[in-house]
Amino acid sequence: MVDQTQPWAERTVEVPPQRNAGFRRGVASVGQPASERTEPTTEPFPVAPHEPTGSGWPGEPTPRMxxxxxxxxxxxxxxxSAVGGLFAFVCWGIWALSGHGDLTSPVMAFVLTLLVATGLFGLSRLLGRLVWERQFGRIRRTARGAHLxxxxxxxxxxLAYLRQTEWVIDVWNWVRGM
Known part of the structure; x- marks a missing residue:
């Protein structure tokens, strides 16, 4: 008899050993031999009809992310874009400060430059959408091309701001002349 003082003992049931003629310890039973079977061993799976889910069908719009x-x-x-913008800002600052005048016009010029850069970014994204996604059928996962x-x-x-600064051009010509 099992010791009932153990916590696992009440869930454990002793099974008397069975004397089975076909049982051998360590050998798995595999069923009837193939020569004794009369029925086919496999059944065909039922084929379910295809139900459209609304994605991936031609002519249907893809869901928006x-x-x-x-x-x-x-x-x-x-x-x-950040590195290019920082370089343009530093070069613009050199150009604007070397003018020794009112900074209103240089500020407006730099704001216009940033607006043109923003429009160029948008145009690059649009061209990427038309060419990369629609023509090639590819998915864009980044905006690296437009930022580049x-x-x-x-x-x-x-560089154009630096070329308009007289003392930078003088230094450049002096270095080239050495």
Whole structure:
């Protein structure tokens, strides 16, 4: 008899040993031999009809992603625009301070530059949507290409500000003449 003082004892039932003629310890039973079977061993699975779920069918619009996902997608690659914008700002500052005059016109010029860069970013995203998504059927997961185009534009604008600064050009010509 099992000791009932143990906590597991009340859930444990002793089974008397069975004397089975076909039982051998350590050998699994696999059923009847193939020669004794009369029925097929497999049954065909029933085929369920296809029910459209509304996604992936040609001609149907794809569902829109949430706004938080779209903003997160726009941030990826932003370092290119940030570096180009920082370079343009430093070069603009050198150009504006070397003019020794009123800063209203240079500020308006830099604001206009940033507006053009924003429009260029939007145009790059639109072209990416038309070419990359619609023509090639690919999914855009980042905005790196548009940020790269915007960063290159801002870098070139920064160089243009430096080329309009007389003392920077004089230093450049002096270094080249050495």
């Amino acid at each position: 949430p706004m938080s996902y779209q903003l997160q997608q726009l941030r990826k690659g932003g370092e290119w 185009v915007t960063g290159v534009f801002l870098f070139v604008v920064g």
